[in-house]
Amino acid sequence: MKTALNDLLVLDLTRVLAGPFCTMLLADLGARVIKIETPWCGDDARAYGPFVNGESMYFASLNRNKESLAIDLKSESGRAVFLRLVERADVLVENFRPGTMEKLGLDYNRLRSVNPRLVYAACSGFGQTGPYRLKPAYDVIVQAMGGVMSLTGHPGGEPTRVGVSVGDITAGLYTAVGILAALEARHQTGSGQLVDVAMLDCQVAILENAIARFQATGEVPRPIGNRHPSITPFTAVKASDAELVIAAGNDTLWARLCQAIERPELEKDPRYATNELRTQNYESLQTILNEAFSGRERGEWLAILEEAGVPSGPINNIADIMADPQVESRQMLVEIDHPVAGRIKTAGSPVKLSEVPTAGPRPSPLLGQHTRPILQDLLGMSVEEIEGLAKSRVVELGIS
Numbered sequence: 001m002k003t004a005l006n007d008l009l010v011l012d013l014t015r016v017l018a019g020p021f022c023t024m025l026l027a028d029l030g031a032r033v034i035k036i037e038t039p040w041c042g043d044d045a046r047a048y049g050p051f052v053n054g055e056s057m058y059f060a061s062l063n064r065n066k067e068s069l070a071i072d073l074k075s076e077s078g079r080a081v082f083l084r085l086v087e088r089a090d091v092l093v094e095n096f097r098p099g100t101m102e103k104l105g106l107d108y109n110r111l112r113s114v115n116p117r118l119v120y121a122a123c124s125g126f127g128q129t130g131p132y133r134l135k136p137a138y139d140v141i142v143q144a145m146g147g148v149m150s151l152t153g154h155p156g157g158e159p160t161r162v163g164v165s166v167g168d169i170t171a172g173l174y175t176a177v178g179i180l181a182a183l184e185a186r187h188q189t190g191s192g193q194l195v196d197v198a199m200l201d202c203q204v205a206i207l208e209n210a211i212a213r214f215q216a217t218g219e220v221p222r223p224i225g226n227r228h229p230s231i232t233p234f235t236a237v238k239a240s241d242a243e244l245v246i247a248a249g250n251d252t253l254w255a256r257l258c259q260a261i262e263r264p265e266l267e268k269d270p271r272y273a274t275n276e277l278r279t280q281n282y283e284s285l286q287t288i289l290n291e292a293f294s295g296r297e298r299g300e301w302l303a304i305l306e307e308a309g310v311p312s313g314p315i316n317n318i319a320d321i322m323a324d325p326q327v328e329s330r331q332m333l334v335e336i337d338h339p340v341a342g343r344i345k346t347a348g349s350p351v352k353l354s355e356v357p358t359a360g361p362r363p364s365p366l367l368g369q370h371t372r373p374i375l376q377d378l379l380g381m382s383v384e385e386i387e388g389l390a391k392s393r394v395v396e397l398g399i400s
Contacts, residue, residue: 067365084379108120368396
């Protein structure tokens, strides 16, 4: 059965995280993604641990369902081959610092002249314009500059990086959305366009209610731990053996929570009668809740709260997630046979379409693994031509 993006050809010049995450999303939805890598070294992430049989599991987790073409774009012959691929492509994605593609003679205007229908997506730290455009950026840089670190952590604690790379991942997500929007526009106009996504922009975009709170009050939002700035109780509480989270997002749920913890008098307590009052008096309420929850184990409380209809959940670690029946039932952990690392388990695609399947899963490619079949099948190059490029070190053939 055809996938959603079955006929889409994507040239992927990205490396490390933000760009590869974007192109993996497209590959999961069925696009043919050809990862363009530098011969004999490849994506920087191939050198990031942990390793299994010498293969990077970091790289494997971000590059499933892709093909690897190892070609030297700094060589004239390599660029000539690449431009032939551009003629055939629907999408090109790169996450170089602005100006890098221009130095190679492969900037958007050049590639657009080769293929006017090309959607060219550039995902960078600070975007193609503005005073910071040439600054280097990594996840921790944009989490800091984008305000996220100033909001994360506990009161009085030091600014804290979110435990996953939200600077990169949100940029990858927004780049994928931008690409799909540009493809839809192409259906209407017949022309491609430039998609310009900046990691810093994406961090600003996900600041959520922090901007609204600052605009409304003039107060700079600070870290507040696990609670919500305007919904209470919406926090972690301590059972006798472990912590759990509860979220009573309205007065009805608050009343149910009071009954569930056998403290019905709290519902009418003037300090907690409304969400606004509960938020104002969160410190005293937190003390009361921790005291109430300390009398039972977490598993007991979760059963009681579920029966009462109060949103709640355990604070899972990664081992818990790997064994979670809901995660398993949603096929969010997939096993893949890697040619070197063996059988590995990785996160699956969260997008579930009712009428078409997602792709694969196929393992991340070895460096240059698909160089020969891509040049033969897609460009019609002869064995002699391909061997000549390999001898000239323009391409690495790898293991097909």
